Amino acid sequence: EKGGHEYFMLKEIEEQPEALANTLRGHFEAGRIILDEQRISDQDLRDVDKVFVVACGSAYHSGLVAKYAIEHWCRLPVEVELASEFRYRDPVLDRDTLVVAVSQSGETADTLEAVRHAREQKARVLAVCNTNGAQIPRESDAVLYTHAGPEIGVASTKAFLAQIAANYLVGLALAQARGTKYPDEVAREFAELEAMPAAVQKVLSTVEQTREIARRISDSRAVLFLGRHVGFPVALEGALKLKELAYMHAEGFAAGELKHGPIALIEEGLPVVVVMPSPKGRAVLHSKLVSNISEIQARGARTIVIAEEGDETVRPFADELIEVPAVPTLLQPLVSTVPLQVLAAEIASSRGYDIDKPRNLAKSVTVE
Ligand code: F6R
Numbered sequence: 001e002k003g004g005h006e007y008f009m010l011k012e013i014e015e016q017p018e019a020l021a022n023t024l025r026g027h028f029e030a031g032r033i034i035l036d037e038q039r040i041s042d043q044d045l046r047d048v049d050k051v052f053v054v055a056c057g058s059a060y061h062s063g064l065v066a067k068y069a070i071e072h073w074c075r076l077p078v079e080v081e082l083a084s085e086f087r088y089r090d091p092v093l094d095r096d097t098l099v100v101a102v103s104q105s106g107e108t109a110d111t112l113e114a115v116r117h118a119r120e121q122k123a124r125v126l127a128v129c130n131t132n133g134a135q136i137p138r139e140s141d142a143v144l145y146t147h148a149g150p151e152i153g154v155a156s157t158k159a160f161l162a163q164i165a166a167n168y169l170v171g172l173a174l175a176q177a178r179g180t181k182y183p184d185e186v187a188r189e190f191a192e193l194e195a196m197p198a199a200v201q202k203v204l205s206t207v208e209q210t211r212e213i214a215r216r217i218s219d220s221r222a223v224l225f226l227g228r229h230v231g232f233p234v235a236l237e238g239a240l241k242l243k244e245l246a247y248m249h250a251e252g253f254a255a256g257e258l259k260h261g262p263i264a265l266i267e268e269g270l271p272v273v274v275v276m277p278s279p280k281g282r283a284v285l286h287s288k289l290v291s292n293i294s295e296i297q298a299r300g301a302r303t304i305v306i307a308e309e310g311d312e313t314v315r316p317f318a319d320e321l322i323e324v325p326a327v328p329t330l331l332q333p334l335v336s337t338v339p340l341q342v343l344a345a346e347i348a349s350s351r352g353y354d355i356d357k358p359r360n361l362a363k364s365v366t367v368e
Pocket of ligand 1: 056057058059060102103104105106107108111154155156157240241244363364365
C-alpha cells in the first residue's frame with residue numbers, strides 16, 4: 001500500500017505532482033476558470049468586497065499563502081483567520097463578504113462552525129475541500145474540490161499543496177468575475193500553475209540530499225524557520241511539520257521580525273532553515289534575506305537554505321543548500337514546502353518515531 005515506501009508520508013510527498021495536476025484539471029475551459037459547484041451568482045461574485053479565509057493548521061497556512069495572490073490579482077482585502085478564533089469573535093460579515101473555508105477532511109469542527117456562523121451573517125461561503133460530499137462542502141454556497149486523493153499520513157503534505165493550487169483558482173475566478181485581470185492574464189496565470197507539477201517533480205530529485213541533511217541535524221533541540229512574503233507561511237508550515245512529527249521545538253518567523261525578538265534565540269549550532277525568494281523575482285526581499293542570514297550565521301546558527309537553482313549570492317551563507325527550480329514568486333510555496341516536509345519526516349524517522357501516526361494527533365479533528 002505504501003508503494004514500497006517506509007511510510008505513507010513519503011509516498012504522499014512523492015504524489016504531489018499528480019495531486020496538483022488533478023486539482024487543476026478541468027478548471028479552465030473555453031478561456032474561463034470554473035469551480036465545481038457554484039451556487040453563488042456571477043453578479044454576487046462581482047459584488048464581493050472582502051474575503052476571509054478560515055481554516056485550521058496546514059489548511060490555514062495555505063490560506064496565508066493565498067492572501068498574497070488574491071490581494072494582488074483581485075484588489076480585494078483578504079483576511080486569513082484560524083477558524084477557532086474567527087467563530088468566537090464578532091467578525092464583520094455581510095452578503096458581500098466571501099468566506100473561503102479550506103479543509104482537507106471537510107469535517108473539522110471549528111471550520112464547520114465558522115461556516116455556519118458566516119452563513120448566519122449572510123456571507124457567501126466557498127469550500128475548498130479534499131473529501132467529496134463532506135459536511136463543510138455540503139453546507140457551503142460554492143465548492144472547489146482538491147483532488148489530492150486520500151491522505152493517510154496524519155501530517156498533511158499533498159493536500160496542502162493542492163489547497164494552495166485550489167485557493168489560487170478561487171483567486172483567479174474572483175479576478176475574472178471582477179475584471180481585475182484580463183482573460184489573457186487569467187489564462188497565463190493558469191498556464192503557470194499548470195507548469196507546477198513538473199517543477200515539483202524536479203524538487204523530488206533532491207529528496208535524498210535533504211534526508212542526509214535531516215540526519216545531520218536530527219539531534220538538535222530546536223529548529224527555527226525564516227521566510228519573507230510567501231516564504232513566511234512556508235516557514236510556519238515547515239515548523240508545524242517538525243513539531244507534529246519529530247516532537248521538536250520549532251518556530252516559523254517572518255525574517256523581518258528577527259531583530260524584534262527572535263534573534264535572541266540564536267545560539268551556536270542552532271539549525272535555522274531559510275526559505276529564500278528568487279533573486280530575480282523579488283530582488284529587494286532577496287537581498288534583505290541574505291543580510292538576515294549573514295547576521296544569524298555570524299551568531300553561530302547553522303543555516304539550511306532553500307534557494308532557487310543558480311542563486312550564487314546566497315551560497316557563502318548556506319551551511320547546507322537545497323536548490324529548487326525557478327518559478328514565479330507567488331508559486332514558490334509549491335516548490336519550497338517540499339524539502340521542509342522531507343526534512344521533518346526524516347528527522348522524525350532518525351529519532352525512531354512513527355511518522356504516519358504521530359503521538360496525540362488525529363487525522364480529522366471533529367471535536368474542539
Ligand atoms: C497538519 C495537519 C493539520 C490539519 C488541520 C486541518 O499537518 O494535518 O494541521 O491541516 O487539522 O484539517 P482539515 O484540513 O481536515 O480541516
